[in-house]
Amino acid sequence: MSFEEIMETLENQRKFFAEGTTLDIRYRLEVLKKLRSLILKYEPQIKEALWSDFHKPEFEAVATETRFVIKELNHAIRRLRRWSKPQSVRTPIVHFVASSRIVPQPYGQVLILSPWNYPFQLSMVPVIGALAAGNCVVMKVSQQVPHTTAVLQKIIENFPSELIVMINGDHTVSEQLLNHRFDYIFFTGSCNIGRYVMEKAAVNLTPLSLELGGKNPCVVTADARLDFAARRIVWGKFMNAGQTCICPDYVLVDRRIKDRFLELIRKEINASYGADPEKSEDYARIISSNNVRRLEALMHSGTIVTGGKCDPERCYVEPTVIKDIRPDDPVMDEEIFGPLLPVIDFDDFNEVYGIIEQHPKPLAVYIFTGSRKIAGEFIKKTQSGTAAVNDTVIQIASPWLPYGGVGWSGMGKYHGKKSFETFSNMRALVYKSNLIDFPIRYPPYTKLKTRILSLLMR
Numbered sequence: 001m002s003f004e005e006i007m008e009t010l011e012n013q014r015k016f017f018a019e020g021t022t023l024d025i026r027y028r029l030e031v032l033k034k035l036r037s038l039i040l041k042y043e044p045q046i047k048e049a050l051w052s053d054f055h056k057p058e059f060e061a062v063a064t065e066t067r068f069v070i071k072e073l074n075h076a077i078r079r080l081r082r083w084s085k086p087q088s089v090r091t092p093i094v095h096f097v098a099s100s101r102i103v104p105q106p107y108g109q110v111l112i113l114s115p116w117n118y119p120f121q122l123s124m125v126p127v128i129g130a131l132a133a134g135n136c137v138v139m140k141v142s143q144q145v146p147h148t149t150a151v152l153q154k155i156i157e158n159f160p161s162e163l164i165v166m167i168n169g170d171h172t173v174s175e176q177l178l179n180h181r182f183d184y185i186f187f188t189g190s191c192n193i194g195r196y197v198m199e200k201a202a203v204n205l206t207p208l209s210l211e212l213g214g215k216n217p218c219v220v221t222a223d224a225r226l227d228f229a230a231r232r233i234v235w236g237k238f239m240n241a242g243q244t245c246i247c248p249d250y251v252l253v254d255r256r257i258k259d260r261f262l263e264l265i266r267k268e269i270n271a272s273y274g275a276d277p278e279k280s281e282d283y284a285r286i287i288s289s290n291n292v293r294r295l296e297a298l299m300h301s302g303t304i305v306t307g308g309k310c311d312p313e314r315c316y317v318e319p320t321v322i323k324d325i326r327p328d329d330p331v332m333d334e335e336i337f338g339p340l341l342p343v344i345d346f347d348d349f350n351e352v353y354g355i356i357e358q359h360p361k362p363l364a365v366y367i368f369t370g371s372r373k374i375a376g377e378f379i380k381k382t383q384s385g386t387a388a389v390n391d392t393v394i395q396i397a398s399p400w401l402p403y404g405g406v407g408w409s410g411m412g413k414y415h416g417k418k419s420f421e422t423f424s425n426m427r428a429l430v431y432k433s434n435l436i437d438f439p440i441r442y443p444p445y446t447k448l449k450t451r452i453l454s455l456l457m458r
Contacts, residue, residue, distance in 0.1 A: 001167055003176060009165055010109070010180055013136040016162035017108050022134040025084050029077060031131055031163065036073045038155045039066060039124070045154075046120055049147035053119070054315065055285040060239060065120040068397065072125050075399040075416055076132045083132070083420045086429070094456040097433035104424040106134035107207075108183035113174065113197065115189045116142035116287055117243040117337075122211075123152060126186045127164070129419025135184070137164040140174055144287050182206055184423060191408055209412025209422055211245075212405055213335045214362035218248035218392065219352055219378065222256050224368040228390070230264035233341075233368075234272060236392030238319045241284040242339035246364045246386065246396050249336055250325070252352050255345040262323060262343065266306045269319045278309070278316055285315040286338060292317055295338040301329035302342065327355050349374070353381060360408035361385075366392050385409050 001009070021027055039046075043066045050056035050065060086101040110130045114123040123141055130137045139156065141149045149168060156166040167173060178185075178200040185208040187197045194210045201208045220229050237248050253261050273280040286292045289312035296310040299320060307320030317339050325331060325342040332342060346352055356365070365384040369375050375389045385405035386395045396403055399416030414422050440449050440456075 001169070001173075006167060006173070006176060007180075009161055009167075010138065012162050013109050013138070013165070016160075017106075017136045022106060022136065022163070025081055028132060028134055029080060031159070032073060032077050032080070032128065034158070035124075035128070035131070035155070036070060036077070038158055039069060039073070042151055042155055045151045046148065049145075049151045050120070052147040053116075053145040054241075054287050055283070056240065057282045057284065059282070060284065064118055064240070068121050069124045069128070071397075072128050072399055072415065072419070076128055076420065079417065080132055080420070083417055091430070092457070094453070095430065095432070096438070097435060099431045101429045101431070103427045103429050104133065104420070105427045107423060107425055108135060109138065110135040110184045110186065110423060111138050111140070111177055111180075111182040113140050113177075113185070113187045113189065114142065116144040117240060117245070119145040119148040120152065122188045126188075126209075126414060126419065126423075129414055130184075130186070130423045131164065132420050133423035135423055136162065138177065138182070139164070139166040140177060141166065141168070143168070143170060184208065186412075186414075186422075187211065194410070209404070209414065210410045211403075211412070211414075212363070212408065212410040213245035213337070214405065214409040215249040215332070215335055215359045216246065216362045216364040216366065216384070217352075217356045217382075218251045218366040219368065220251060220253040220257070220261060221349070221367070221369040221371070221374060222254040223370040223374075224257075225370065225390070226257060226261055226264055229368040230261065230268045232391050233366075234265060234268040234319075236366075237341050238269070238272070238283070238339050239393070241286055241317065242341075243284070243287065243337055244393065245335075245337075246393055248341070248364075248366055248392055249362070250332065250342040250344065252344050252346055252355060255347050258323075258343070258345045262305050262321065265321055265341075269306060269321070273319060277318055278311075278314075283319070286317050287315070289313065289315055291315075291338065295336070295340060298331040298336065298338075298340055301325055301331045305343075307339070327358060332359075352378075356382060361406045363405045363409040364388070364393075364395070383407075 046066055047061045050061045086103045089100050091098050091100040112126050153166050181204045185201050188211040191212050194212050273283045277283045292312040295317050302322040302325040305321040305323050307318040309318040319339045321341045323343045325344050361383045363385045365382045365387045367378045368390050388395050402413035402418040403415040404410050404413035
């Protein structure tokens with residue numbers, strides 16, 4: 001699209017929204033049901049595209065992309081009428097006689113900027129929320145996943161561009177879109193780009209959600225069920241070759257069980273991906289050779305327990321576990337976003353909090369323990385967007401739980417009803433009766449009026 005074509009498309013969306021078509025709940029439901037049918041129709045092509053873009057296994061494509069989206073769609077379709085109804089709330093007696101409601105209202109024109117690591121899910125889930133809330137949508141997907149982008153384009157072309165349009169191109173297109181005055185912006189990606197998006201949004205005072213990442217700690221205590229812990233950490237960490245913003249970024253393990261834990265981790269990696277993970281159809285690839293080289297440079301700290309093989313030409317990094325890591329090693333400086341698992345041991349549990357607090361608030365914290373007391377204290381003393389006890393990653397897959405970060409890991413929540421609310425202006429409304437009009441609030445003010453007001457506003 002040329003600059004002129006993009007501007008014309010954006011203007012046509014504005015006009016379409018002003019017509020009020022998207023305010024009709026029946027229209028929104030028709031759109032969501034059509035989207036569901038199209039995703040099911042194109043599901044084989046989506047899976048093929050994800051494999052072509054970075055060797056994403058079919059199981060992961062279904063679990064974390066296509067059926068993840070279908071589940072969100074079904075949840076929204078079943079509950080949209082309920083979510084959209086005005087919600088009656090209590091009215092202060094001082095407003096007598098009146099009634100109060102919260103009325104969901106679409107923002108208008110929404111920009112959704114999605115990343116490459118889960119290109120289908122992280123594009124479509126916010127789109128579902130935006131459409132369910134009655135907005136018009138402009139999508140911009142990462143150029144690093146051309147095959148998935150092509151299938152997404154086929155799906156979106158089945159809808160009028162006045163309702164939803166996908167605009168492709170390089171960073172200059174993103175720049176052009178960010179210079180446009182949208183009514184809401186939803187961005188998923190890195191902290192650095194998120195900061196830039198926020199700066200652009202601030203020019204027009206545009207509200208936004210930022211879904212970012214961070215160094216997610218995973219703690220393993222001496223009383224943990226180590227076989228389950230090893231299996232669930234390996235699954236959560238090496239899914240999508242570690243290119244998951246909510247996966248464990250590093251492990252803090254009690255020194256007393258460190259050796260046994262590391263041996264179990266090594267065995268689980270072998271059980272999951274075989275002696276040579278490069279030959280496994282269940283192990284994804286790194287998105288680019290540059291990212292492979294970045295990850296390879298991070299392996300110079302500590303001692304490699306298992307893995308370590310890198311091939312930039314094939315975008316391959318072996319599942320790698322590194323022990324003897326110090327909190328100030330380069331691998332601990334920033335989010336790894338790859339299949340490297342640094343392991344730090346501790347003697348005193350208080351050391352755990354000191355290490356975690358060296359980093360900004362993460363997207364997730366994890367703890368494996370058999371003690372409810374320890375788990376409760378850990379959740380209370382740490383801050384993160386999400387958390388899980390005795391498992392990893394699974395909290396993202398519930399439409400009943402809000403998903404999002406805090407601080408440097410993001411702002412704003414979505415999934416399920418929270419997606420609908422994120423893309424809605426939850427408008428406050430008061431209906432005042434004309435049956436009577438008490439004179440207390442009107443001048444001239446008297447001491448009696450003030451005393452009555454004080455009693456009413458207790």
